[in-house]
Amino acid sequence: MPRVSLEWTNGRRETVPARPGERTLEAAEGSGIDLPFGCRIGVCGTCTGRVLSGEMRHVESPRGLRERDSRDGYVLTCIAVPSTDCTVEVGTDVRARLFENPWR
Amino acid sequence: MSTHTADSHGEEGHSHHETVGPGYATPQAAIEQSERERVAYVVGLYTGTDVDAPDFLAVVDVDPDSGTYGEITDRIEMPTKGDELHHFGWNACSSSCHMEGLERRYLVMPGNRSSRITIVDTENRAHPEIVRVIDPEEVHELDLSAPHTVHCPTGGGVMISMLGNAEGELPGGFLELNEDLEIEGRWDLPGEIEMNYDFWYQPRHNVMISSEWAAPETYQPGFDIEDVEAGKYGHRLHFWNWEEKTVEQTVDLGEEGMVPLEVRFLHSPEATHGYVNAALSSNIFHFFEADGEWHAEKVIDFEGRDLEGWEMPVPALPTDILVSMDDRYLFGANWLHGEVWMYDVSDPANPRHADSISVGGYFGDVREVKGRELAAGPQMVQLSLDGERLYWTTSLYSTWDDQFFPEEKENGSVMLKADVDPRRGTMTLDEEFLVDFGDLPDGPARAHEIRWPDGDCTSDVWQ
Numbered sequence: 001m002p003r004v005s006l007e008w009t010n011g012r013r014e015t016v017p018a019r020p021g022e023r024t025l026e027a028a029e030g031s032g033i034d035l036p037f038g039c040r041i042g043v044c045g046t047c048t049g050r051v052l053s054g055e056m057r058h059v060e061s062p063r064g065l066r067e068r069d070s071r072d073g074y075v076l077t078c079i080a081v082p083s084t085d086c087t088v089e090v091g092t093d094v095r096a097r098l099f100e101n102p103w104r
Numbered sequence: 105m106s107t108h109t110a111d112s113h114g115e116e117g118h119s120h121h122e123t124v125g126p127g128y129a130t131p132q133a134a135i136e137q138s139e140r141e142r143v144a145y146v147v148g149l150y151t152g153t154d155v156d157a158p159d160f161l162a163v164v165d166v167d168p169d170s171g172t173y174g175e176i177t178d179r180i181e182m183p184t185k186g187d188e189l190h191h192f193g194w195n196a197c198s199s200s201c202h203m204e205g206l207e208r209r210y211l212v213m214p215g216n217r218s219s220r221i222t223i224v225d226t227e228n229r230a231h232p233e234i235v236r237v238i239d240p241e242e243v244h245e246l247d248l249s250a251p252h253t254v255h256c257p258t259g260g261g262v263m264i265s266m267l268g269n270a271e272g273e274l275p276g277g278f279l280e281l282n283e284d285l286e287i288e289g290r291w292d293l294p295g296e297i298e299m300n301y302d303f304w305y306q307p308r309h310n311v312m313i314s315s316e317w318a319a320p321e322t323y324q325p326g327f328d329i330e331d332v333e334a335g336k337y338g339h340r341l342h343f344w345n346w347e348e349k350t351v352e353q354t355v356d357l358g359e360e361g362m363v364p365l366e367v368r369f370l371h372s373p374e375a376t377h378g379y380v381n382a383a384l385s386s387n388i389f390h391f392f393e394a395d396g397e398w399h400a401e402k403v404i405d406f407e408g409r410d411l412e413g414w415e416m417p418v419p420a421l422p423t424d425i426l427v428s429m430d431d432r433y434l435f436g437a438n439w440l441h442g443e444v445w446m447y448d449v450s451d452p453a454n455p456r457h458a459d460s461i462s463v464g465g466y467f468g469d470v471r472e473v474k475g476r477e478l479a480a481g482p483q484m485v486q487l488s489l490d491g492e493r494l495y496w497t498t499s500l501y502s503t504w505d506d507q508f509f510p511e512e513k514e515n516g517s518v519m520l521k522a523d524v525d526p527r528r529g530t531m532t533l534d535e536e537f538l539v540d541f542g543d544l545p546d547g548p549a550r551a552h553e554i555r556w557p558d559g560d561c562t563s564d565v566w567q
């Protein structure tokens with residue numbers, strides 16, 4: 001069973017087990033840890049996290065993630081399943097830093 | 105649950121008019137017969153913050169004679185987190201004023217991100233209750249997602265604009281609920297439109313007008329200028345044959361009409377005029393019928409303003425507009441600049457600036473109210489039925505707030521008010537009125553759309 005370490009920007013850290021095929025968001029919730037989410041179908045980006053180590057794969061096309069962000073290790077935790085032990089940065093700051101004020 | 109009841113309204117209900125159903129016989133009747141609003145229903149949300157709580161419907165006391173004036177007196181929490189409550193609406197309005205037994209009583213509250221639709225019973229105005237939840241799966245089954253505007257066509261059903269398909273991509277469409285507020289089906293045939301956002305219908309002219317934001321997969325994660333360049337944002341208005349449910353005419357607003365959002369028809373059932381705010385282009389368009397065709401012309405143009413540290417002039421971003429019940433004024437909010445404004449539209453093709461208040465945002469003169477610092481400018485507006493009080497909140501959309509006013513997440517939104525003199529065409533900020541959504545037990549919340557129990561300028565339509 002892969003283990004997923006969740007890291008928040010404020011320093012909080014939790015490690016949760018993920019059953020085979022289980023999505024990261026669900027794995028966290030299964031251990032009583034709440035992560036941000038909206039649509040839960042890979043569209044809205046609310047659940048965006050960043051893989052710092054290990055591997056995850058999306059079980060559906062990650063529509064709420066731009067290709068360049070995907071290449072940089074960002075994942076949608078609602079549809080991302082860990083294939084190995086992973087460390088993921090989570091919390092709403094992760095998505096927010098991908099979208100800046102375009103006119104400034 | 106049935107939306108039909110034999111009971112009349114409670115003691116706070118309106119009772120002195122000649123209609124047998126909900127609402128008022130005419131827009132003028134709404135002005136004459138409505139009582140001053142005492143309670144406001146306001147959407148409050150935590151989606152997209154690290155506050156671990158569901159979004160909620162806030163009951164706000166707006167009765168100056170009450171001991172809790174300006175306070176949030178109740179919060180009805182949604183059953184699940186992550187909805188992003190945004191716009192909402194009633195099960196019935198004045199379009200059903202001839203329908204005996206039908207009441208304006210149930211609020212239909214869509215989660216724009218979750219596609220969950222929660223039905224709230226407001227029989228007890230001070231303490232509404234959730235009575236039904238429509239799950240996202242039921243909505244996705246019709247190949248729809250991202251519910252937005254709620255209108256209540258004659259007869260007790262409800263129609264909701266849907267911005268995406270089940271995958272969060274295009275095309276969007278329209279969802280219909282039956283009079284028991286259960287899913288009836290899809291209103292339109294898929295493919296009539298691609299993008300969707302707001303809509304308004306004018307039954308006497310058999311027309312419905314819908315506007316365009318973007319696909320949920322495009323606008324939900326955040327605003328990316330590259331998506332605008334790639335043509336992923338809307339710039340068209342669709343004029344539907346209301347009865348046939350088909351688009352008869354599409355008007356392209358072009359570069360000056362990027363992201364047309366709120367569709368506001370004049371209230372007179374005879375009128376063939378209305379307005380839409382092209383938010384991204386910072387222009388207001390007037391649409392009207394002439395020679396059997398619909399036209400749209402730019403009538404207000406808000407100039408960008410230079411600000412140190414910005415690479416280009418800051419656009420006004422007029423994100424919401426409304427027409428007063430007497431069809432005399434167009435009100436609106438420039439979210440980035442920090443301004444609420446009113447234009448005289450007694451000559452609909454030639455709006456005349458009447459007054460503005462400069463508050464919040466990047467340029468607002470007023471930087472705090474009752475000691476509370478302001479960040480975001482005015483956003484969602486709502487006007488009292490008599491046209492004498494304008495209220496507004498400051499959050500646009502969680503992910504977009506984060507880009508332009510990250511303070512909304514840290515400190516929460518505010519609800520503010522101006523007193524309006526419709527005779528003189530003036531507005532004055534009420535410096536004693538402040539509802540602080542930053543000061544709540546679970547943490548600071550954003551606030552979005554506002555509605556009155558007895559109908560308002562943005563939901564009532566006449567048959």
Ligand code: FES
Binds near residue numbers: 038040044064077
């Ligand atoms: S919750 Fe919407 S993309 Fe994951």
